[in-house]
Amino acid sequence: MTTIHDQSPTGAPTRYAALLAALVLAVAGYQINATMLAPALPDVMHRLHAGSGPAGLSQTLFFLFAAIGQVTIARLSDHVGRRRMLQVTLALLIVGEAVCVLAPNIEVFVLGRILQGTSSAAFTLAYLILHEALSPQRFGRALGVITAVNGGIAGVDAIVGGSVADSVGFRGIFLISLALTVVAVFAVHFAVPAMRVPAAGRMDWPGAILLGLGLTGVLLALNEGGSWGWSSPATLALLVGGVLALVLFGLAQKRAANAIIDLSALASRRVWPLLLTTVFTLAGVFGMLNFTIPLLTETPGAGYGLSATESALLFLTPASALGVIAAPVAGQFAPRIGWLRSVIAGSVGTAAAFVPLVLFPRSPWVTGIALGVLGITYTGYSLTALNGLAVASAPADKPGSLPGINGACFGVGASLGIAVASSVVTSLTAGGPPTAGAFHAALWSSAGFVALALLTTLLIKPSNVNR
Incomplete structure (x- = not known):
């Protein structure tokens, strides 16, 4: 197996930097299709003549197929190799981006989003590549960097997404992400080593x-x-x-x-509470951040009535920017204090941040501050620790199994949260424009998921590996 050691006499720092940069580009190609599009959802609805239901469906299927892609592609990489499957995910992403650029209606747009969602497996593949190529301490730091991208590109992507939506429309977002993904393809080809295939047998x-x-x-x-x-x-x-x-x-x-999934392992209290924590955490945060908040902040009357750019700058950027700072810090200290303790810290902080969010949804100041705190607790600690704990707890003979399942839970949770939030808003508006009461109810539904995540976090059984 190719390994980049901390104390290698020559070339290791350069190889480490090139590897990390290539993986950041690979996961960023997927991630900006989630974060850049969030402030552009109203523009998608307007230009494709779709209501909140079909728009919510496009987001739900995006994250649903992210879940399917995570567990399938990560497990398949055990058989055919990490780099090869990473290249496959990037190819799917390019096709999906092109479809969305050319989409004449919401149905074709949804198809493009499905293809893009499948490429979410790039995250799990990146975690596995780093775990197999780096020492534990360097892995923790690199994991934090990749996880920070999972919350957005320091908020710049949300701002750019809002600006592009206001100026040229949502199609411009996919042109930007398409160009980035093409660069990522070349970076992965030249910087990611071809490692041994860890598992035998058939998929x-x-x-x-x-x-x-x-x-x-x-x-x-x-x-x-x-x-x-x-x-x-x-x-x-x-x-x-x-x-x-x-x-x-x-x-x-x-x-x-x-x-593809070892059901006997799922029965362990080291596994099933971890997976439920991932599902509930993602359901709570994504239902709120990727659906309710964009509509709340951009809807006149019932919401704040902001433009897509203003919404992204004031409400999506702070969480992402703070996450970029907090995630590498969490990755640095988690191997020392324990991945499980970091998961608990993230869950407690995320639940606390939701309290003012659901109690004072009509206050832009309270909403903005709560979202900034979530950048630290959710993007910084929860995401980093959940991924690290899954990688550290995976069986040696199936290293892609638990990270793949946990990655699938990210997609399941995100799609579940958006599905529920979208359904709440749709059912309470009776075919009319969204109301303040509908937004408030959707925020409460997201908070309920976060509360469940806190409970399941406390059920995870510690071990010597992840304590």
């Missing part, structure tokens, strides 16, 4: 398909239930079909020779 494709169908059915039912009706045949068919697929997935995993 569990039946399991991957059943998992994808199950997650799609359940989350689409949650997203569309508010507009279709919770007892409508379409909603019930999606929900029942999704649950049935997940049940079949569980049965298939027990018999699979090389299961």
Whole structure:
């Protein structure tokens, strides 16, 4: 296995910097498709003549397929190699960006978002590459840098996204991300080493398909239930079909020779509370930050009535910028104080930041300060520690399994949170423009997820590895 040691006599600092820069570019190509588009959601709705429901669906499917891509591509990289699969994710991202640039309607736009979402696996692949190439201390610092990108590019992406949306429209955002992704392709080719393939055997494709169908059915039912009706045949068919697929997935995993998910490992209190914490944390923050806040801050009357640029600058940028500072710090100290303790610190801080957010949603000052605190507690500590704990706790014979599942939980949580927030707003507006009450209810639904995350964090069983 290729390893970049801290004390290598020559070339190690240069190789380390090149590797980290290439991986930052790779994950940034995906990430700005999430953060830059957030302030542009109203523009997407206007130019493609879509309501909040279809716009929310595009975000839900983006993060849903991020979940499917994470668990599938990360596990597949155990068989065919990390760098090769990272190159595949970047190719999917380029195609998805091109589709969104040319999208004539919301249906084609949603297809492009699905392809982009799949490339979320770049994050898990980056974590695995760093873990296999670096020493523990250097891994912690690098993990913090990559995680900081997960919260945005120091807030610049949100500002640029808002500005582009105000000036030329949302299509300009995808042109920018397309150019960045092309640069990332070359950087990965030249800077990321080809490492050994850690696992033998064949990929569990039946399991991957059943998992994808199950997650799609359940989350689409949650997203569309508010507009279709919770007892409508379409909603019930999606929900029942999704649950049935997940049940079949569980049965298939027990018999699979090389299961995509080791169900026996999921029964451990070192694993299932960690995965639930990831789901609930992402559901709470993404439902609020990537759906409710952009609509709240940009809607006249019921919200603050700001432009997309003003919304990004005042409310999305502080959290991202503070996260860039806090995440590397968390990555530096987490190996010393323990990944689990860092997870707990992040969960407590994130829950505390939500309290003023849901109590005083009509106050722009309170909202702005609460979001800034979340940049430290959520982007800085929670994201860094959750990823680090998953990598550190993964079994040696399946190193991509737990990080891949945890990465999938990021996508599941994000899509679940947006689906619920979108459904709450849609169901309380009765086809009209969003109301202040609908926004407040959506914030409370996100806060409920964060509270659940705090409870499941306390259930994670410590071990000598992650204590």
